Amino acid sequence: MDEMKDACGVFGCVAGGNWPSQLDVAQIIHLGLIGLQHRGQESAGIVTTDGESGKFRQKRGMGLVGSVFSEDDLLRLKGNLGIGHTRYSTQGVSDLVNIQPFTVETIHGLISVAHNGELVNAPALKKKLLLHGVGLSTTSDSELITQLLTHTPACGEPNGVNWVGRIQKLMTEALTAYSLVILHQDRIYAVRDPFGNRPLCIGKLVPAVAFTSNHTITDQDIDGWVVSSESCAFHAIGARYHREVLPGEIVELSKDGIRSCYIAERPEAKKSAFCIFEYVYFARPDSTFENQMVYTVRQRCGKQLALEAPVEADLISTVPESATPAAMAYAKHLQIPYMEVLSKNRYVGRTFIQPSIRLRQLGVAKKFGPLTENFRGKRIVLVDDSIVRGNTMGNIVRLLKSFGASEVHIRVASPPIKFPCYMGINIPTKEELIANQMPIEQIGWYFGADSLQYLSIEGLQKAVEEGIKDDKEQGHCIACLSGDYPVVPDW
Structure with missing residues (x-):
């Protein structure tokens, strides 16, 4: 994310x-x-x-x-x-x-x-x-x-x-x-x-x-x-x-x-229109919505992603850490080992001091440390929960390849985000969203990845609704994915 x-x-x-x-x-x-x-x-x-x-x-x-x-x-x-x-x-x-x-x-x-x-x-x-x-x-x-x-x-x-x-x-x-x-x-x-x-x-x-x-x-x-x-x-x-x-x-x-x-x-x-991205990213994994734990839904997203977008690889990993349940379920379904490839520095926060050009160019290196012995010479599948502007993923792919990964495949446990949210989530403008800047098949190339695939909208809905029993009135807002808003915004 x-x-x-x-x-x-x-x-x-x-x-x-x-x-x-x-x-x-x-x-x-x-x-x-x-x-x-x-x-x-x-x-x-x-x-x-x-x-x-x-x-x-x-x-x-x-x-x-x-x-x-x-x-x-x-x-x-x-x-x-x-x-x-x-x-x-x-x-x-x-x-x-x-x-x-x-x-x-x-x-x-x-x-x-x-x-x-x-x-x-x-x-x-x-x-x-x-x-x-x-x-x-x-x-x-x-x-x-x-x-x-x-x-x-x-x-x-x-x-x-x-x-x-x-x-x-x-x-x-x-x-x-x-x-x-x-x-x-x-x-x-x-x-x-x-x-x-x-x-x-x-x-x-x-x-x-x-x-x-x-x-x-x-x-x-x-x-x-x-x-x-x-x-x-x-x-x-x-x-x-x-x-x-x-x-x-x-x-x-x-x-x-x-x-x-x-x-x-x-x-x-x-129908009601509960924000589906609470399950994907926003909520803590130990929270319960609609009588199901968020962690369990994220696991189902990972399993569904494995059904829709399998890939031959040596290990499955994630960008720490909201996508971890999906990545582990993806690995389990494909019977490929799950292993961490990035160590997150939890003490990197916002700063009002702008670093030098050299430090800015280091990008994600200040936030993530590569666990090189886990992936050198191996084919990695990197599972993320979502991609918005796409400012981070390219740097992560380059970091992993520079430290010896032979291939990096990106799998995203949610569909492409194409529309802004008008209901309380600060999603960027439509023009800033990377899924609107180029065709999906080119985004992986832009990141330097060997392949990239997203979970489908239908796959995400299936993963979420599988745990909701016998409630015909229950629905979910997928406006940021489809552009279909429950109420037309008055802007």
């Missing part, structure tokens, strides 16, 4: 039982965001409240989760419930003003919102707010959502505000793409857009003895509830996966438990 950026991560926690609770909500949210760090590395924020006073405590900052929050910060973020966010920018520049969660004051008290996704009709929604005299202080879609929620009148409850009604109204105006956690007073609302494009799931907080054993969980065992972009964030906090938030569903989380408030209908009886 090269040059495709992750989506954002959202997280929320509600303590259960009688308040005040002994549950350290801020610490739980902090660990949850660390579990979602792969979804965004630019900024992070946490907002907490005690659920009674109406006061919010918050800390937001630029950088990784571990560097934004100190121990003192977490001690100050007292509360029985709260939400958090880790961000990679899609709409809105990387700046302090765009850090989430967004908190605004309304006539009914403070509300805080964290958002993963991108609104396909953001320009029209922004114009609507501006025409109604609502000022915007950022360029983020997330502020648009927050202001739309507070601007929309939806009464009917004794206190004069119906937040479920406001969220329903938002869903009619913005069909996709968003997963939201909304904090107000003593409850959190977890929301997915009607197409379910971005992921969101719910977990139960249980005592350590129950989490680490086969102990049957009862209602008395539940210490609280959490909601997260991915279930991988549950492991470090002692939470058990409960279920996904359904496409178009509003789930209310409070100290009394969870309840489903509403499920929106999709227009024209369309």
